[in-house]
Amino acid sequence: MKLPDVFINILSYAFIGFVFLFLFIIFKSYMRSISGNHGARGTGNQGKSLRLIINLHSDDQRSLEVNVADKICIGRSPGCDIVLDNEFVSSRHAMIRNIRNEYLTIEDLQSTNGTYIDQRLVKGPMVLKAGMQIKIGKSIAKIENIE
Numbered sequence: 001m002k003l004p005d006v007f008i009n010i011l012s013y014a015f016i017g018f019v020f021l022f023l024f025i026i027f028k029s030y031m032r033s034i035s036g037n038h039g040a041r042g043t044g045n046q047g048k049s050l051r052l053i054i055n056l057h058s059d060d061q062r063s064l065e066v067n068v069a070d071k072i073c074i075g076r077s078p079g080c081d082i083v084l085d086n087e088f089v090s091s092r093h094a095m096i097r098n099i100r101n102e103y104l105t106i107e108d109l110q111s112t113n114g115t116y117i118d119q120r121l122v123k124g125p126m127v128l129k130a131g132m133q134i135k136i137g138k139s140i141a142k143i144e145n146i147e
């Protein structure tokens with residue numbers, strides 16, 4: 001018994017559609033995992049957060065108060081949670097993470113010019129504490145408080 005050609009064509013197109021849908025889901029998941037954003041924009045999904053208060057010393061002096069529920073990305077890209085308009089800052093330069101609502105860590109995201117804490121190059125995740133100085137590009141931020 002032979003299936004009609006129309007039915008075989010419909011099955012072929014449906015199979016190709018499912019393959020493309022599968023590839024799209026994998027690509028979207030991969031992009032989300034490397035972006036570090038996960039749609040959270042610094043608010044996370046746990047409901048709790050640590051508040052980071054920093055004074056940013058750069059061309060545009062400002063004080064920032066940021067709630068870090070999961071993680072926040074710092075960089076030059078408009079998609080980052082904290083955007084630094086500075087030619088020495090990589091598009092995705094550093095990541096600050098909330099570890100079990102107990103402490104915050106910072107890590108460099110393989111930036112060109114590095115991330116410095118108290119004049120030491122960050123080579124892996126480092127715990128942040130009040131009074132520390134973060135240098136990213138030409139921007140220097142002093143951590144005032146973590147609550």
